[in-house]
Amino acid sequence: MTHLVHPVSKGICSQYDADRLESEQRRTFLRNSALFTGAALTASAFSAAPASAAKLAVSQSNKEMGREIEPEAYGMPSKFESHVKRRRTDVLKNKQHWSDWSMTPIHQQPGIVTPNGLFYERHHAGTPDINPDEHALVIHGMVKQPLKFSMNDLMRYRAVSNFNFMECSGNTLTDWQQAKATTVQQSHGLLSCAQWTGVPVSTLLDEAGLDPAAKWVLFEGADGSAHARSVPIEKCMTDTVLAYAMNGEMLRPENGYPLRAFMPGWEGNVCVKWLRRIKVSDKPWHLRSETARYTDPMPDGKWRQFSMIMECKSVITRPSGGMMLQGPGTYEIEGFAWSGNGSVKAVDVTTDGGVTWHQADLEGPVLDRCLTRFRHTWEWKGGPAKIASRAVDSTNYVQPTVADIAKQRFTSGFVQHHNGIFPWSVSENGEVKNAIA
């Protein structure tokens, strides 16, 4: 089999090796490079494996006892997976790390659940280590009765658990300046997905007793920047959750431990982490994060505020930037699609720069405001190609082109909420690159 190489998987392998190169394991790269003499996947080719070799194969690990487990130690990935990790941006030079972010290696994520250890995060003043026994949440402002809750108080209520994606409003932001991002982790890695568990904030607001004039709600964090956002009361009373757990365990410190707001389908920065205060008012606060940041420049010279919904978007993760196709043959094209307005209805894939589109297969469960994986089998005949995906959500909204977006708002500068169709180019020798014009 070793003379047979599937382009997509070797693509992964080349990415794999690129990662290892960072850790200077050149030997691995060279060894795998020797396998790069690919061929298409055909049944006949499998006859390469001799029966004798098959019968005689023995594993060294069969001849010795393995490690004793350490059940009381939290389990970790294999030492051979150390190249799979979050990464800082390669595009922007960050002079300090108090206000920082790290990206998820979505090209190395199978399925739709992002492991908590690889979940993207963005913070404005570092990550506080909060003792849950000393943490409190206060609800005040335009309510009949201000309330104060300990974590134990909050965990008394009936919880809900939902699978939802989380995306930073600035995901893909830097790439529309110029095609700087070399991998999909760099271009789209401010995206993750988890099953979130917590208490509907409507339960607590009902107990506090809303003033009939209440229209906006402030969510404030217990971090050094006291990051806060104003949220319309409607979002709070429908599906906003005070989340204390993700993917079957308490939140990770960098993701808001012990408590954060979670607003399905909305930009990550309104899902305030290390949540300590909720204040009800009849108007928004117009905070720095609502004027100088997280806004959209419009053609009339004004800036659009409070555009928190992350609209329908998709991206091809395999093959993607940094991978190599190993000559003409069969390729599995894979990626993620998601929408802050509902579920993913369909995904189309083009391999000729948008001239023709083919409907991809969606893998279930296809859930509301959750990552959905799509797959499309492609016969690459060799020669230059441009591949991209286009998602349609349950509201029939179609993921726009950059030109479509440009008709509604400026697409230069730091473009928030950029959900444009994202292309990868494939060169004649199989190299995959960011193909933004």
Place this chain on the structure above:
Amino acid sequence: MTHLVHPVSKGICSQYDADRLESEQRRTFLRNSALFTGAALTASAFSAAPASAAKLAVSQSNKEMGREIEPEAYGMPSKFESHVKRRRTDVLKNKQHWSDWSMTPIHQQPGIVTPNGLFYERHHAGTPDINPDEHALVIHGMVKQPLKFSMNDLMRYRAVSNFNFMECSGNTLTDWQQAKATTVQQSHGLLSCAQWTGVPVSTLLDEAGLDPAAKWVLFEGADGSAHARSVPIEKCMTDTVLAYAMNGEMLRPENGYPLRAFMPGWEGNVCVKWLRRIKVSDKPWHLRSETARYTDPMPDGKWRQFSMIMECKSVITRPSGGMMLQGPGTYEIEGFAWSGNGSVKAVDVTTDGGVTWHQADLEGPVLDRCLTRFRHTWEWKGGPAKIASRAVDSTNYVQPTVADIAKQRFTSGFVQHHNGIFPWSVSENGEVKNAIA
């Protein structure tokens, strides 16, 4: 709010403290014990929080910068969650740890996804650390053409990802001797759930070309015990997956890295880990794991072999053994239900030892052969009570009582595949205990 204590959450807290006691943090226990003067959850009681206190509340963490992230370090839980971990059995004394197992803290798991770092595991000769670049899978026996695959070869194929529970055939085994297990982690912790990603084994068997007489398939591991099982060809050709990933990343070493068999709904031990060999035959191998182990004693004196399906089962995880109810009031009863034969159709909960049953609420997504969470609100009037859950699956099979099981097979000794209705007793003072007669 601190004078108000919700029984269930304090139950968690008492378990929490019990865990901390193991790490000898008695101070924490005493501090939280002081909170145990509970009362029922009522809206009026919330007026305890003074508005002034609410307005003046300030967090210490708001006054300082937090930690800088280390994006290249795999993320870990908060230091305040160190009590949430897998544990060895407290019931059986294991004289060595080559053949061993550790249990998932399911009473501390929100949602249906078990974090990989807490996923239960059982091994027969320790955990090997296999280099995926050197690992190979061989398919031979009654096939037209024996095949040999590298991990890169396997990852060339179109993958599937499914959410499925995994349960050890011996889960709850020891508890039916005598009520030794003090917590649900000890009684039912050989149970976890993940989204599994891999290649359908049918794809590879089709390429190898099955002999028309093929009826059984051997799956053999690369561990020191070369653990192996015989599996009917039908299971292989329907839904058996060669899994290389779980919950969005490659398998953990103790869960079979880099490759394992996964058979949805079947006992964990047939999902052979560190998979290195698949051999096709016209009969089963009758290995030690199919004669001396993983079999069921029947009334006629014979032993039932190859009963790999984990039938419909459920258990209440909150409140459960080791927790404390804090006086009469409102309680959220929660637990898991699952079935190896399909999806969970309904769960009934009793709080009076089976005299009356109430239909619990199921939380979606309710998936095929996957953990499903149920919830039921209970008004405890005080005094002794016995609580239990009873699940019904999509085939209308009803989780049996111990008496029902005893009609079909012996329920003494090491009882494999025990899916009996499991009771917890609540004493007058609110103490929750294993209530097996």
